[in-house]
Amino acid sequence: MSVVKVGDVYDVVIEPACATRVSEFIGNGVQRALVVHPESMRALGERVTAALRDVGVEAYAASVPDAEPAKTAAVAADLWSLLGQHGFTRTDVVVGVGGGTVTDLAGFVAATWLRGVPVIQVPTTLLGMVDAAVGGKTGINTAEGKNLVGSFHEPRVVLCDTDVLATLPxxxxxxxxxxxxxxxxxxxxxxxxxxxxxxxxxxxxxxxxxxxxxxxxxxxxxxxxxxxxxxxxxxxxxxxxxxxxxxxxxxxxxxxxxxxxxxxxxxxxxxxxxxxxxxxxxxxxxxxxxxxxxxxxxxxxxxxxxxxxxxxxxxxxxxxxxxxxxxxxxxxxxxxxxxxxxxxxxxxxxxxxx
CATH class of the missing domain: 1.20.1090.10 (Dehydroquinate synthase-like - alpha domain)
Structure with a gap:
């Protein structure tokens, strides 16, 4: 396992099979988790959700479109609705499982729900691991440009599961x-x-x-x-x-x-x-x-x-x-x-x- 520290704020973990160990990093007091994943990563998203449920977390999986169509105000609004319907509080967590578009989206939703709830990023692409999931930049696109709406919101941890890379096109x-x-x-x-x-x-x-x-x-x-x-x-x-x-x-x-x-x-x-x-x-x-x-x-x-x-x-x-x-x-x-x-x-x- 390799760990890269981002200042004294959070760690980036680089290790095989760490995606389904997300429960080890959620922290104390988390009762609910929303696992956001693209349709193409449904199987992994459901495994992460199941792993959280195994430790008693009330976890929900939310599928979003693949690639840039996920980064819209409409998709973010759907996720806010889910958080509201399931009673998410400031001590609960959003988990982004996917490429850079999903980690951007999940981070933005976490940053804006109740003015900020924790987010854990599980990037599944090389781009997501080395760029999008690290640094706390979150955002969605508008018709006028890319990432014009967004926020800075640092993750609790970033889990780079190197096993997933073998599945990349x-x-x-x-x-x-x-x-x-x-x-x-x-x-x-x-x-x-x-x-x-x-x-x-x-x-x-x-x-x-x-x-x-x-x-x-x-x-x-x-x-x-x-x-x-x-x-x-x-x-x-x-x-x-x-x-x-x-x-x-x-x-x-x-x-x-x-x-x-x-x-x-x-x-x-x-x-x-x-x-x-x-x-x-x-x-x-x-x-x-x-x-x-x-x-x-x-x-x-x-x-x-x-x-x-x-x-x-x-x-x-x-x-x-x-x-x-x-x-x-x-x-x-x-x-x-x-x-x-x-x-x-x-x-x-x-x-x-x-």
Whole structure:
């Protein structure tokens, strides 16, 4: 078992078969639990629910849609209704079992019910383990953009069951690698070296470096969020690739995997930094090499600039009319680029749309 501490607030447990041991981490005084899971993870959600019932907890399973359709106000309202119908109090708990969309949703519902009840996150995807479930960011989408409604709400514990990863579709595993690679570019270059040493192995859930890659990526996020819970300064570096990536997701109406969009977004950010004169061309090329080696996309369609720019200007990181990006000066040297020249942002788009 590996444990990564997020400051002195909570632990991230990385261990086989830990999902059904959730009862060991719920704490004292919990009488009721709502286990939120996507339809595709019904079997695991029901096992977690049964494990809680075995120790005397009044547990209920709630199935939600798969992927981004789960992150809506309508789905959140249905879950609030369940909590009300079953008499959930502030000492009861919400458990999120699923990928990043479910942990975002479960965290948001927990943060807003009675102004905050405990949440335990059980991420079942690589993306969920290394990104969405760690850090206390919760949220739902609106027609105007991704994660525009949300709250900061730290979990009681995060349980990363590595056995579940074997069930992931290959495309989902590869998409999750984008957030792992991002951690390498912004903080921990050893991640990039591990991927480059055997890209084919990195692209498999059973690769020899899988646990180390997961632990290193989680440790990057844990250290950053522990130092900056509310995203007032340092935590913004975790948004590397996300400004453009979120815009791509919105333009694609959330039909593209988050990790795929972030991979494109990182290359866009690298091209932008190069156009601004702060990043060497060789490091832009390294972005493409690392991401391509594990099967992630590095380009996007031409002719969509107007839609993408509109989406970026709605992004949470924008201030007034000023676009703001996280870019690199070098590997592990992220900085903010505020109000970049229009020629730079357009040149970066031209570079990734070929």
């Amino acid at each position: 290959q495309a989902d595993w590869v998409a999750g690698l984008a957030e792992v690679v991002k951690a390498g570019f912004i903080v921990d270059p050893v991640i990039l070296d591990l991927v480059a040493s055997d890209p084919a192995a990195a692209a498999r859930a059973d690769g020899p470096h899988t646990v180390e890659l997961i632990e290193r990526a989680i440790r990057v996020k844990a250290d950053v969020v522990a130092a900056d819970l509310r995203e007032s300064s340092l935590r913004e570096i975790l948004n590397y690739g996300h400004t453009f990536g979120h815009a791509v997701e919105q333009v694609e109406q959330f039909t593209m995997r988050h990790g795929e969009a972030v991979a494109i977004g990182m290359v866009y950010a690298a091209e932008l930094a190069c156009a601004a004169g702060v990043l060497d061309r060789s490091l832009v090329d390294r972005h493409r090499e690392v991401l391509t080696s594990v099967g992630l996309p590095t380009s996007y369609a031409s002719g969509r600039w107007a839609e993408l720019e509109t989406a970026m200007r709605r992004d949470k990181k924008t201030r007034g009319s000023m676009l703001r990006f996280v870019v690199l000066e070098d590997i592990a040297r992220p900085v903010r680029l505020e109000g970049p020249d229009e020629d730079w942002v357009r040149a970066a788009y031209a570079a990734i749309s070929g």
